[in-house]
Amino acid sequence: MAQLHVYETLLQKCKALSQIKQLQAYLTVAGVLPAVAGIRVKLLEVCSLAPISALDHSQLLFAHTSSRTTNDYNALLRGFAASDEPLQALTFYPLLLRSPSRPDALSLSFALKASARLSDLPSSFQLHSQLLRLGFTPDSILLTTLIDSYAKSGELQDAEKVFDEMPKRDAATWNVMISGLVQGGRPNDAFKLFEQMCDPGSPARPNEVTVIAALSACAQLGAPREGAVVHSYARAQHLDVDVRVLNALIDMYSKCGCVDQAVEVFRSIERPTLVSYNAMIMALALHGHGTEAFYLFKEMVKPGANEIEPDAVTFLAVLSGCNHAGLVNEGLEIFMSMKISRTIKHYGCIVDLLGRAGRLSEAYNVITSMPLEPDIVLWQTLLGASKTFGDVNMAELVSKKLAEMGSNGDGDYVLLSNVYAAKERWAEVGRVREEMRSKDVRKVPGFSFVELDGVVHKFLNGDKGHERWREIYRMLDEISVKIKVFGYVPETSNVLHDIGEEDKENALYYHSEKLAMAFGLISTQDCETIQVIKNLRICGDCHLVAKLISKAYDRVIIVRDRARFHRFEGGACSCNDYW
């Protein structure tokens, strides 16, 4: 009889279920299966994991095994946890608890993986208590998995508690904690942890994964200075030879408003991967360089040695680039050329593309004839376009659809009301506002922030909470005098309420981004770029004011809004007023 490890090697080499079955038949006839536990478990593992992933077959095998070991269970658990239905791992796990076998560290590890992928907090709690009862607390790999599971379930406090109480933490432990904080919306704390890890006294040294997570924190913060710190650290430690680190750098620079640096990093990559292209196309799209995004896409898919197959993310990136640059035909061409299946987001891009171009009925037809169920966001996109083009009929039609779908987003009401307001149909404006009041829908407050020497200065509309608010308002007055010379006329059509023109001007006057820009002007040097981050989309009036400030004060202003960047210089914006 052949050595057992030969069978293992053969099993390992199987690329299809048919090959597995042949081998299985042979092993059964030879009397190896199901008797030899090692081979049986190996067979289960190979069946359960990629590239075979035949979990049905694994379950059959498992059902025909009479004396099961923990490892038999683990092989299946592992497969379930990695499958696209991780819930199966959590329903299977109790069978192990009720069997004569005991769960070991691996069983817990796979179950925790499943609860992480499902963001299922209750099972993370349960598995944590079992981990304690079974005495696995000295197992730092298992605790790392537990931290990850807590973090991915949104329970950062417990993740931190486990992290803090661990006697020994290696780089991976720090990494799960840092990326957990990033994904949980606490990029500041993530960055602090990265700094701690960089300290010469720290027992764990940051690696590629750490740097990627730290860069993602900086991207989320829109903090180019911190990003540059991470970049120099990566360079010093020679971690920037890893293409994933370079890709994270592209993303960080682009989200921090520095497209040029993002381009520089992209150009330095010898063999850009799919993700490199995606990050770069996305960066160009974000900054309104739609034509460049389009050509980079063309370059990427050009037949030849470096040809790369675009995926769903690529199409989203290039389509949004076309959107923000008004490249309607290019966008449609790309959409038509898609060979992979389209998601609702791709349709969203096309609706946006047509809508922005004023082709509202075509956009409507796309929504009603597409093979997917339209979602709220899709209709909201069309509602936004109806508002832009003042199409009352379309706005009413779409609002009705939205109401039917049970949407009660504040934006829907505000947009519809704005359509009416622009036509001075105040009765309807009042009706919409009354509906908002009765359903207790409130407008999400707009805010902007400016980061200065590591301190974040936040402004709400009409905010007087800042310690220098008097100076800020004085600066606003100065700005309004100065920009009138350049022909400023307030764009009051975006103001929701039926109030007098003068009050409307005042409502616009104190928009958070204006306060932020005024603060930027009084607190930075004459040549410095002012960076503002805003939670909503920038309004037309603020956009106009930003352009005029950039001219009147000879300043570069970069505004990152919800969807993209605007770079104002010399009286013009990088978006060419199309956004």
Add this chain to the structure above:
DNA sequence: ATAGGGTTAG
């Protein structure tokens, strides 16, 4: 009967 299991950019 051993080992196996953790982090990662668009």
